Amino acid sequence: AQSVAQPEDQVNVAEGNPLTVKCTYSVSGNPYLFWYVQYPNRGLQFLLKYITGDNLVKGSYGFEAEFNKSQTSFHLKKPSALVSDSALYFCAVAPGYSSASKIIFGSGTRLSIRP
Amino acid sequence: ETGVTQTPRHLVMGMTNKKSLKCEQHLGHNAMYWYKQSAKKPLELMFVYNFKEQTENNSVPSRFSPECPNSSHLFLHLHTLQPEDSALYLCASSQGRTGLSGNTIYFGEGSWLTVV
Numbered sequence: 760a761q762s763v764a765q766p767e768d769q770v771n772v773a774e775g776n777p778l779t780v781k782c783t784y785s786v787s788g789n790p791y792l793f794w795y796v797q798y799p800n801r802g803l804q805f806l807l808k809y810i811t812g813d814n815l816v817k818g819s820y821g822f823e824a825e826f827n828k829s830q831t832s833f834h835l836k837k838p839s840a841l842v843s844d845s846a847l848y849f850c851a852v853a854p855g856y857s858s859a860s861k862i863i864f865g866s867g868t869r870l871s872i873r874p
Numbered sequence: 875e876t877g878v879t880q881t882p883r884h885l886v887m888g889m890t891n892k893k894s895l896k897c898e899q900h901l902g903h904n905a906m907y908w909y910k911q912s913a914k915k916p917l918e919l920m921f922v923y924n925f926k927e928q929t930e931n932n933s934v935p936s937r938f939s940p941e942c943p944n945s946s947h948l949f950l951h952l953h954t955l956q957p958e959d960s961a962l963y964l965c966a967s968s969q970g971r972t973g974l975s976g977n978t979i980y981f982g983e984g985s986w987l988t989v990v
Contacts, residue, residue: 791976802878802964802981803917810976849917853976861930861971862979864917 761786763852765865772840772872780835780868782824782850792833793851793862794824803849809833820844840872877901878982880965886988887955895950895985897965905971906948907979908940909964917964923948924971955989962986 763784772778784790791810795803807818814826824835835848850865878899887893899906908920922930923942937959939951948965965982 793978795981800986802880802983803966805978805980808976808978861919861922866916 761852761854761863763850763863763865765848765850765868767868768866769869769871772870774842774872774874775839778837778840778844778870778872780848780850780870782833782835782865784831784833784850784852786852786854788854791853792824792826793853794818794822794833794835795849795851795864796820797847797849797867799846806835806848842872842874845870845872878965878967878980880963880982880985882985883983884986884988886990887952888990889955889957891955892951892953894952895963895965895987897948897950897982899946899948899965899967899980899982901967901969901980903967903969903980904945905968905977906942906945907966907968908948908950909966909981911962911964911984912960920950922971929971952987955987957989960988 765782793808794806796806797803806822807816809816809826817823822837824833826833847867847869849867851862853862881896904925906923910918919932920934921940926942937954941949962984964984966979968977968979970977
């Protein structure tokens with residue numbers, strides 16, 4: 760069965776420190792991987808995605824994510840956290856082997872950046 | 875400002891009321907989705923439309939009735955809802971299904987529904 764896991768419900772980081780939000784997946788074939796961010800009382804906003812090619816993907820607001828096929832992971836990273844990065848982050852995977860494949864969302868990780 | 879607009883942003887309705895949520899996408903996409911987001915629960919896919927034809931219904935109760943008159947508009951008609959249906963309802967769109975070429979899903983800001 761296809762699945763995506765975000766093992767941490769909450770991540771706390773001091774402003775200015777690097778941050779990592781973890782995501783692992785289990786799908787057949789070559790996956791398409793996504794990160795979304797949700798600010799309070801807002802919809803999900805697309806941050807970045809991995810389709811193919813370079814394993815390091817750069818996205819909006821200084822975020823990046825690294826696709827690691829051997830570890831089946833797609834962790835979200837940022838070198839220096841801002842208080843404004845505090846939000847709910849969702850990892851998602853589309854199995855990619857069928858046009859009918861559906862995107863599967865993780866349960867979300869709440870990122871809290873303290874001043 | 876997103877390319878997917880949802881109205882109303884907030885809705886309070888009684889269990890015997892009939893109301894509708896509206897979604898419009900300005901991105902030229904051909905696939906549209908309804909998701910439900912409840913506290914402490916994963917995002918739930920409800921319905922999928924592709925070229926205004928329903929391609930997926932994830933066992934959603936019949937008190938939720940979707941309508942897609944064209945590729946740019948999607949409605950969710952609500953009737954005789956229960957308090958547990960209170961949630962954030964998110965509309966989204968993509969250029970083709972996400973399984974094909976990793977098309978990105980773009981979300982609207984959501985409609986907060988409270989059933990009293």
